[in-house]
Amino acid sequence: MKITRGGRLSGDLTPEVADFTSSSKHDIYIADEVVEINLAHTLCLVQAGIISREDGRLLAKVLKEIKISEIPPDMEDIHMVIESELIRKLGEELGGKIHTGKSRNDQVATALRMRLRKFIIDICTSLIELQQALLRKSEDYTNAVMPGYTHLQHAQPTSLSHYLLAYFDMFDRHLERLLSCYKRVNLSPMGAAALAGTGYPIDRLKLAEYLGFEGLIENTLDAVSTRDFSLETVSALTIMMVDVSRIAEEIIIWASNEFGYVNLPDEHSSTSSIMPQKKNPVTAEVLRAKCGDALGDLVSMVTIMKSLPLAYNLDMQELTPHLWNACEVSKKSLKILTDLITKMQFNEERMRSSAVKGSSVATELADMLVRHLGLPFRTAHRVVGEIIKELYPSSLSEAPPEKVAELISKKTGKKLEIQLVQSATDPTFNINIRSTIGGPASKEIERMISARRELLKRTKSYVDALSARLLEKSALLRSLIDSL
Structure with a gap:
């Protein structure tokens, strides 16, 4: 921490203040990204003639050796941990050159975007896996008749396939929203420095390319000031988690004795400490609750950002834990929901029997x-x-x-x-006569299943290509660094 306090400030922060203002607890998320940014910056410093090739090679050698599993509590943030390590091993004469032409402001904004784009790819992959599970269940139960509901009252007969395909389509829109977010996340702030750019001839476009970005956040003041990419992503995740909560609620209702539509797998259930007959839908209940986590994170993030003047303020640091929590909760929830849906078994006889009651015809x-x-x-x-x-x-x-x-x-x-x-x-007649586009008729269900199977193939190829591109760019950067 002291490497930034030796001039303007005397002494050090008290331990309480240091702990209160440090981002070290959450910076572990971006440790690898900050190392990669420093490698790319080093390469650009060499290419611009700002440091020698030999200096660049020595800086890169130490950077590649840095492995961070935890951040010491007395350090201000991950950026200072890495610079301190360079100075410790190479001395300030050389290690102190790493910060030439950059700031923690553009570096942290860049690292957040790099880590977030990985999260988005992971969550999109999990969404695809959930859609695959929904599609398989739809194929398994194409003839399962059930009542459709409005106001939780019998409304019109439909099929379980039709019901599950509705959730497939909902989650497909969530996937589209996240992929749309990705395009705006995958833009580089690097080279913006503190807010006004740098007087050194660093090529921002090359720097962006080395880090796998598709382009720049061009205005340097905007580049370090905005966190709209985080707000947008968590907004999309919150909307997605609303539908996770909705399907979890349906599962909970359907698993009750009053409905009896679904038999929950034992590995997603618990029993009572006193009532031995109980089979409680605990996984679905926690999934239903997790929407509150994402929504709480979004509200906190918006509240933190709502009155901040340009450019950087340390308030922004308090936004980041909410970003990571929303991503983690969403990713885990999708994995758990996919496993639950894969292992659930539906009671077709009970569903059909229910459809006969209530005059839904x-x-x-x-x-x-x-x-x-x-x-x-x-x-x-x-x-x-x-x-x-x-x-x-x-x-x-x-x-x-x-x-x-x-x-x-x-x-x-x-x-x-x-x-x-x-x-x-007859409930089955009711279903099959409703053969308009998107309706529950069996032929339309077959068409929709086939179309969505092809859609999933295209989407998976697209998401896989995003991931492959990041790996390719990272490998290229390492190759260029190794050639110094």
Whole structure:
């Protein structure tokens, strides 16, 4: 810490103040990235003729040897740990040159982006794995009939495949949002120095390329001041975690005795310390709660940034732990959810039995009156509602079709054939007649599964290419450093 205090300031911070203002606890996330930034900066210093080739080679040699598993509590941050190590091994005459033309301001902004882009790739990979699990389950249960719900009341019959594909599509939008974030994350602030750039002829574009970036945050003041890339990413993660929480809630409800739609795997359940019969959906419950972590992190981050003047302020340091926590929580939650969905088994008989209750076929019966008796829909809606009231507690599907037909004739003065009544009150017929794009009809489900299988292939190839490019650029940087 003392290497930055020898001129303007005397003495050192008290241990309490040092601990209070240090980012050392969380800088371990960016340790490898800061080393890589220093290697790229060293290469640019040599290429610009600012330091000699031999000096660059010696600096690079020590940098490559640095392995940081923890940061000493008396150090201010990871940047000072690395510079101190260079000075310790090479002396200030040479080690002190590493900071020429750069600042911790541009270096930390760059390191955050480098670490965050890796997180985004990892989370996107986890999203793809979750989508694959949802798709496999959809294929396994294409004929599983179940009630669809609004207000958690029986609404219309659908299929389990249709239900799971809805979540597939939700998570696909989350993936798209994160990949869109990636484009803005993967821009380099390096070379902005403290805020006004540098008077040394450092090539910012080359520096960006060495570090695997696609371009620059051009305005140097903007480059060190903004954390919008962090806010945007955590916003996308929070929206994603809302849907993790929603599917977790559905699983919890479906696993209850009242529903009985799903049998949870033992490895995702716990029992009671007193009630031996209990099989509690603990994994799903924690998944449901984890959305609160991401949302809390987002609110904290926005609150930290909301009133900061340009350029850098140490408040920004307090944002970073929330960024990493949101990334970790999201990544782990996706992994756990994928395993849970893969191992769950659904009770098709119970789901179909439930679909027969609650008169979820009512809309189709009303539609049948419109199609075959020529009634206005609003009239048909009222007639079917009256019939349901008279049949209660039996549902439309449980009542004899002859009784339903009799009530239709009584209320409309028109006759609907028994065969049409039987079709209208059959949940499977209800599903298959809804064959519009995206509907639950079996042929449409087959088409959607096939289309999403191809979509996953394309998306996985794209994400794999992002990862491969970073590895390629890192290897190229090491090769150039080795050639000094």
